[in-house]
Amino acid sequence: MAEEARLVGSSYGAENAEMVRQPVLSPDFDFLYKVEASGPFNASHCFQCRKCTNGCPVSFAMDIFPDRIIRLAILGQTAEVLNSRTIWICASCETCSTRCPNGVRIAELMDYFKELAVEAGIRPALPAVAVFYRTFLDNLKLTGRVFEAGLLPTYWVRSRQVVSMFKSGEMRKNVEQAVKLFMKKRLSALPGAVRGRGEIRSILRSSRPHGRSQ
């Protein structure tokens, strides 16, 4: 926290007075230019009002609050941003982007940063979330639609949670839930297939995931 405050020149808390006297980093705006060129995200319009953070329903589980993520991005602190838990735990609820007085697309930036992190080969701070998203998209490649009965088991295996879930009793709860869904005819044992699934596969195979679509 103290380290972060030193970097961003934060005005929160008691560390402030000390911070003012510190030589603040020289910002590297190249990252901001890159971000803005991939937008429109309007990151540079941020004036640090914290409205985004104040309305964020997941701030309790974040390591760096959304307003600080934006500030760090502006200052070119890519490592802090791309290694944060925040970009992965963001629930994409769009409250921040909706309320920002300056039209900063915070939620969209969170997505963009996730893609950059993946592209840069950075180990996600919350691997489970990344594995879930990847499993979901791989699941789509099968048939072009979500095959629900296959999604969670594949995710548990890939995120290496099976053993710990058995130990903690989580697996029993999940299996019970699945059985209930099945009994209530809410879980199909077979996926429904889309005829154009070749097309879906080629969309998902795109080599440049965050390239702007044509």
Added chain:
Amino acid sequence: MMKATYYPGCSLEGVARDYADSIKCVCALMDVELQEIPDWNCCGATAAHSINRRASIELPRRNLRLARTLGNPDMLVPCPLCFNRLKTAVHDLELRNPCSEPPQGLEFPKIWDLAAFFATDEKLEKIASRVQKRLEGLSVVSYYGCMASRPPYITGAPDYENPLSLDKIVKTLGATPIDWPYKTDCCGASLIVSMPGAGLKMVEKLLDMARRFGAEAVVVSCQMCQGNLDMYQDRIEADTGKHYGLPIIYFTELIGLAWRLAEAGGWLSRHFIDPVPLLLRKGLMAGRG
């Protein structure tokens, strides 16, 4: 009979089959003929827009192209996330071709969030005209979640901080809509799977508030919200020692109840928190259908 293009989305074929069945039944009685988009595919959901932005536009765009072949002016989308992704794909096209009007006959249909479609004056009148048993004495909170409202530059929702579509429907049916502060607060969506600690906490917060405002049930239009609040409620109760017992009811099911449709019992029987005891107690249901 009005024809409308219909994009059910993946969950309505599986986990949210109760929602799907109630929609089909209620739409037929509202003289809306649903024409499903031929060979539609998944919209990519949160996974695509989180780590593959290109796919998150291309996947819904394929659906839009297919939707165009049906030639209906309106397209109904029950899942708010699908709705949001489809609208985003349209928005993306407009951003890149700001001036060009689509050639005649190639326009995309108007994309409707299903609850907003049902809450137009004309549709509300139709709903009211079929009510057999007003749901008097039933107090509910309407829970809209995120994606039908936000962000407004995508959804086009005029009342994104205080949506009223579900409240209007609830009122039309004779039930009491309670005003509460968490109408559009996030349920955590897929975090309940990937980060259950955070996801369950978000659901708990919603259930707490619903109870605090005296809700006997929560009315929803999103199958993701429904699933998170319904399927995980007993787990949250077990973890926290709190008691909720709050049925999470789709607005289309509520319409079916007020219309006294025999099918309604079947839809409700697929829930985890059984709404039937509450409805029987209130004299709003004749017995299991």
